[in-house]
Amino acid sequence: SPVSARMRSLILIAISLGAALLPRYSEYLSKNQNHLLVDEARSALRMLLFLSIPSAIGMYFLAVPLTDVLFRRGSFTVDDTLKTAIVVQVYGALLLFSSISKVTVPAFYAMKDTRLPALVACVVLAVHIVLGQQLVNYYGLTGLACATAISGFLNMFILQVFFHFRFGKLGNRELWISVFRMLPASVALWAICAFGHPWFSEVLQSRVATLGADVCLGAGGYFLVSYYSGSIESEKLLGRFFRRLPKPFFFGR
Numbered sequence: 435s436p437v438s439a440r441m442r443s444l445i446l447i448a449i450s451l452g453a454a455l456l457p458r459y460s461e462y463l464s465k466n467q468n469h470l471l472v473d474e475a476r477s478a479l480r481m482l483l484f485l486s487i488p489s490a491i492g493m494y495f496l497a498v499p500l501t502d503v504l505f506r507r508g509s510f511t512v513d514d515t516l517k518t519a520i521v522v523q524v525y526g527a528l529l530l531f532s533s534i535s536k537v538t539v540p541a542f543y544a545m546k547d548t549r550l551p552a553l554v555a556c557v558v559l560a561v562h563i564v565l566g567q568q569l570v571n572y573y574g575l576t577g578l579a580c581a582t583a584i585s586g587f588l589n590m591f592i593l594q595v596f597f598h599f600r601f602g603k604l605g606n607r608e609l610w611i612s613v614f615r616m617l618p619a620s621v622a623l624w625a626i627c628a629f630g631h632p633w634f635s636e637v638l639q640s641r642v643a644t645l646g647a648d649v650c651l652g653a654g655g656y657f658l659v660s661y662y663s664g665s666i667e668s669e670k671l672l673g674r675f676f677r678r679l680p681k682p683f684f685f686g687r
Contacts, residue, residue, distance in 0.1 A: 455537065459544035471544075472602045475537050479604065480612045482533040484667035487616055488623050488656045493526035495627035496648055499635075503645050517575065524579040531586035538593040541601055550596060558589040612667075619660035619668075626652045 455478055462471040493500070497519035506515045539551050562585035569577030597604065627648060634644045660668040 453540070456540040456543055459541050463544050468601050471541060472604065475541060475597075475601075476604055476608065479534060479537045479609065481667050481670070482537060483530075483609070483613060484616060484660070484665065484671075486530050486533040487613070487620060488653065490526035490529050491620060491623050492627060492649070492652060493529065494523045495624060496631065496645070496652075497522040497526075499631065499641065499645050499648065503641050520576050521579040524576065524583050528579075528583040528586045531583070531590040535586070535590045535593055538590075538597045541597060545600075551593070554589060554592050554596075558585045558592070561585055561588060615663055615665050616660060618663045619656045619658075619665070622659040623652050623656040626655050 455474065458474055459471050462468065462474065498515065501515050501519045501522055505518065506512065542548070542551050562581055565584060566578050566581035569581045571577070573580065594604070630651065631644065631648050634647045635641075638644050638647065657668055657671075
């Protein structure tokens with residue numbers, strides 16, 4: 435569906451980071467430095483969670499205005515908007531699961547094991563087909579989206595287990611600590627989405643302008659609060675951003 439295509443486009447960030455990990459993983463394995471591979475995977479996973487969590491929050495709480503701006507025109511009615519928004523909310527969870535999988539899969543490719551990810555994908559696909567048929571009968575389109583999200587979680591979980599036995603622990607405790615540090619920023623983003631949107635809508639009187647304000651202020655608030663909460667990932671992203679900015683001409687004098 436068009437919504438599915440648009441939501442999956444958000445995973446391109448995870449795909450790009452996963453592709454960048456492959457040569458690094460290969461280098462570490464060639465030198466028998468599995469511990470460095472695990473450290474690299476852990477760092478990439480924290481970064482992906484830092485980017486995916488606010489995306490999932492925004493997709494959940496802004497699902498209705500997002501769907502309304504993108505699709506409500508012509509024969510696409512308000513009722514269609516509300517039904518599609520539920521699917522968007524479910525895909526927010528899928529975004530998290532898919533992002534995590536993009537970190538573990540390149541590790542198996544680096545050791546030239548392409549069969550295991552393919553086998554896991556086949557198993558998950560079979561589960562999705564069976565589960566999807568059942569959920570669609572009860573919940574319709576929403577059931578299909580839920581089956582996709584559940585299959586994504588299963589794929590992530592199985593790959594995590596094999597990664598643990600092949601390469602080592604990803605450090606779930608450290609990951610949970612990192613997620614906990616994102617909590618204040620996530621709460622700030624939720625507050626902007628949940629309480630700011632009605633106010634923006636009343637003041638701006640425009641669907642597009644309201645959604646733009648939600649996204650800009652939500653993203654800005656998330657990064658600002660995460661930075662002052664001591665998030666390492668926010669410092670890395672801001673550092674890379676400012677390094678790419680052109681220096682004023684008088685700095686070079």
